[in-house]
Amino acid sequence: MKLIVQIPCYNEEETLPLTVKDIPRQIDGVDQVEILVIDDGSSDRTISVAEEIGVDHIVRNIQNKGLASTFFAGLDAGLRLGADIIVNTDGDNQYKGQDIPKLIAPILKGEADMVIGDRNTDKIQHFSGSKRMFEKLGSFMVRLLSDTDVVDAVSGFRAFSRDAAMQTNIVTDFSYTIETIIQGSHKRMVIANVPIGTNPESRESRLFNSIPRFIARSGATMIRTYTMYRPLRVFLYIGFLFIVGGLIPSVRFLIYFFAGESAGHIQSLILAAILFIIGFNVLMIGVVADIISLNRRLIEETLLRVKRIEFGHLNPHHKK
Numbered sequence: 081m082k083l084i085v086q087i088p089c090y091n092e093e094e095t096l097p098l099t100v101k102d103i104p105r106q107i108d109g110v111d112q113v114e115i116l117v118i119d120d121g122s123s124d125r126t127i128s129v130a131e132e133i134g135v136d137h138i139v140r141n142i143q144n145k146g147l148a149s150t151f152f153a154g155l156d157a158g159l160r161l162g163a164d165i166i167v168n169t170d171g172d173n174q175y176k177g178q179d180i181p182k183l184i185a186p187i188l189k190g191e192a193d194m195v196i197g198d199r200n201t202d203k204i205q206h207f208s209g210s211k212r213m214f215e216k217l218g219s220f221m222v223r224l225l226s227d228t229d230v231v232d233a234v235s236g237f238r239a240f241s242r243d244a245a246m247q248t249n250i251v252t253d254f255s256y257t258i259e260t261i262i263q264g265s266h267k268r269m270v271i272a273n274v275p276i277g278t279n280p281e282s283r284e285s286r287l288f289n290s291i292p293r294f295i296a297r298s299g300a301t302m303i304r305t306y307t308m309y310r311p312l313r314v315f316l317y318i319g320f321l322f323i324v325g326g327l328i329p330s331v332r333f334l335i336y337f338f339a340g341e342s343a344g345h346i347q348s349l350i351l352a353a354i355l356f357i358i359g360f361n362v363l364m365i366g367v368v369a370d371i372i373s374l375n376r377r378l379i380e381e382t383l384l385r386v387k388r389i390e391f392g393h394l395n396p397h398h399k400k
């Protein structure tokens with residue numbers, strides 16, 4: 081049983097040593113613990129620091145590509161390195177490395193595919209009131225869209241089984257945290273929550289630096305991911321809204337028409353026609369999107385089989 085702890089890092093020279101120091105190298109039920117740093121084009125000494133402190137593996141983006149793609153590159157490297165379980169933690173030492181055994185326990189027991197560390201954001205002192213509120217609102221929206229009971233949707237402290245990591249594809253570019261949950265639930269993964277602790281803040285979050293930007297980008301990720309897996313539902317709702325909107329002026333017109341006063345109410349008729357045409361077109365777009373999403377399923381199935389050939393379905397380094 082091999083555990084790879086991946087740490088996406090963008091300019092984390094100061095906090096990386098602390099983060100790594102806290103990661104236990106001996107865990108019950110695990111034979112090997114290895115640390116993988118994915119450097120996202122840092123301009124500071126992150127890479128040299130990682131080498132100095134003896135991190136096992138380093139993957140490097142020559143240029144900054146953002147957290148989502150860095151995270152995905154980590155999963156890929158972890159699978160290639162023969163991980164049975166992949167844990168993601170942040171390079172700013174936000175999460176407690178000592179919680180890793182707790183985090184991977186549901187996977188070791190075979191009870192979960194993905195485990196999300198719940199920071200209990202309500203009680204984090206250094207989070208501002210608005211940050212707490214938006215994290216709660218975000219998690220609520222993700223629960224609604226994914227039909228799961230995920231408590232802390234944007235937590236970056238998580239564990240994936242080998243199979244879950246192989247099935248995970250990240251295509252949006254802001255929040256892998258939200259995309260993995262909505263995607264995981266559609267792929268019928270069992271997603272578990274485990275309460276975890278956090279360290280006092282060592283530096284400000286860089287992802288959550290402006291509230292409007294955070295909301296806009298998280299919201300866009302939710303809509304895109306949900307629509308990717310449930311296009312027909314989304315477009316049916318929008319289309320019906322227009323069609324119902326068209327029914328109101330048509331009924332109004334008909335009432336006047338049968339009362340013999342159709343003259344002067346032609347505007348209602350035009351409005352109704354426009355709304356019906358838009359509604360019908362939206363429904364048709366839904367049908368097309370649905371067919372495209374069926375193709376995506378086949379593509380993902382192919383990808384999964386390719387990964388199984390490439391990385392081995394069962395871990396080649398697996399030792400009992």
Ligand SMILES: Nc1nc2c(ncn2[C@@H]2O[C@H](COP(=O)(O)OP(=O)(O)O)[C@@H](O)[C@H]2O)c(=O)[nH]1
Binds near residue numbers: 088120
């Ligand atoms: N902000 C930011 N973080 C990145 C990027 N690439 C990788 N990361 C890493 O993503 C993790 C989370 O970033 P952070 O700013 O702490 O966001 P938080 O989750 O809101 O605390 C850290 O380990 C960063 O080093 C990037 O392009 N921008």
Ligand SMILES: [Mg+2]
Binds near residue numbers: 285
């Ligand atoms: Mg942070």
